[in-house]
Amino acid sequence: MPSYLFTPDQQAMQEAAARFARERLAPGYQKREAGQAIDRDLMREMGALGLIGVDLSERFGGMGLSSTTAGVIIEQLGYGDFNVAYVQLLASLMGSIVERHGAPELAAKWIPRVVAGDAMIGLGLTEPRGGSDAANLMLRAERRGDRYLLTGEKTSASCATQCDAFVVFARTGAPDTGARGVSAFFVEADAKGLTRTSFDDVGHKAVGRGSLFFDGVEVAAGARLGDENKGFSQVMQGFDFSRALIGL
Numbered sequence: 001m002p003s004y005l006f007t008p009d010q011q012a013m014q015e016a017a018a019r020f021a022r023e024r025l026a027p028g029y030q031k032r033e034a035g036q037a038i039d040r041d042l043m044r045e046m047g048a049l050g051l052i053g054v055d056l057s058e059r060f061g062g063m064g065l066s067s068t069t070a071g072v073i074i075e076q077l078g079y080g081d082f083n084v085a086y087v088q089l090l091a092s093l094m095g096s097i098v099e100r101h102g103a104p105e106l107a108a109k110w111i112p113r114v115v116a117g118d119a120m121i122g123l124g125l126t127e128p129r130g131g132s133d134a135a136n137l138m139l140r141a142e143r144r145g146d147r148y149l150l151t152g153e154k155t156s157a158s159c160a161t162q163c164d165a166f167v168v169f170a171r172t173g174a175p176d177t178g179a180r181g182v183s184a185f186f187v188e189a190d191a192k193g194l195t196r197t198s199f200d201d202v203g204h205k206a207v208g209r210g211s212l213f214f215d216g217v218e219v220a221a222g223a224r225l226g227d228e229n230k231g232f233s234q235v236m237q238g239f240d241f242s243r244a245l246i247g248l
């Protein structure tokens with residue numbers, strides 16, 4: 001039946017995602033949930049089929065399609081495996097942040113890997129004192145010449161022990177600067193001084209939330225995303241879109 005909501009191209013993507021969900025995701029869902037990890041081979045299969053980060057730029061391997069198309073795919077994949085749909089969610093949100101606010105070399109290195117299903121970039125925003133009041137986050141980033149030193153803790157990060165890198169929000173301004181003293185950084189998961197632990201969550205186990213501990217983690221100034229102290233106003237712009245994707 002023709003859809004009055006979606007274009008013919010969106011319907012084609014919807015059908016491809018629905019088929020993948022039905023044939024490749026649904027049958028192994030329970031086993032994967034018990035295994036407590038996203039299957040990397042499945043990620044690569046989705047990447048090869050063009051089901052990851054379709055809204056990211058063609059320059060970096062995406063398709064330059066609309067956010068609606070990304071949402072259509074996430075909704076269909078979620079029917080087969082709620083956990084696996086998180087791969088697309090992280091790809092669209094984190095990929096667009098790196099694409100818009102990262103150095104071109106950083107985007108060229110990471111986004112093609114994300115789109116191919118070879119890498120996941122996670123979000124380090126929430127801290128133990130609470131996630132709603134993100135403007136008052138405390139993890140510190142101190143400038144030392146051409147580097148920053150990150151010290152503090154993030155918690156409740158999805159795929160904490162599985163991600164290959166994180167977009168981390170940290171305080172670069174004085175403690176009382178609120179949203180005006182926050183900057184965003186790209187931190188590779190194997191950075192020295194970064195350790196990760198996993199929660200024993202009640203469900204959603206293949207995604208698995210966890211904590212990130214930063215003990216003087218060195219980050220090159222070139223890995224800052226957006227301007228210093230503009231993490232809130234510039235980099236968090238995509239978050240409203242991601243909340244809609246989570247709802248799907």
Ligand SMILES: Cc1cc2nc3c(=O)[nH]c(=O)nc-3n(C[C@H](O)[C@H](O)[C@H](O)COP(=O)(O)OP(=O)(O)OC[C@H]3O[C@@H](n4cnc5c(N)ncnc54)[C@H](O)[C@@H]3O)c2cc1C
Binds near residue numbers: 124126132155156
């Ligand atoms: C499945 C899942 C995945 C997640 N993935 C990530 C991730 O990848 N990265 C990441 O950084 N975070 C992640 N989070 C964390 C999420 O963003 C936080 O849970 C959220 O921001 C709320 O923070 P909190 O849990 O600390 O609750 P709190 O901020 O402590 O809030 C607790 C309760 O108090 C209420 N409340 C808070 N402030 C006020 C106020 N001023 N007035 C009235 N009521 C208030 C809230 O609505 C809530 O009901 C994830 C959470 C879940 C559940």
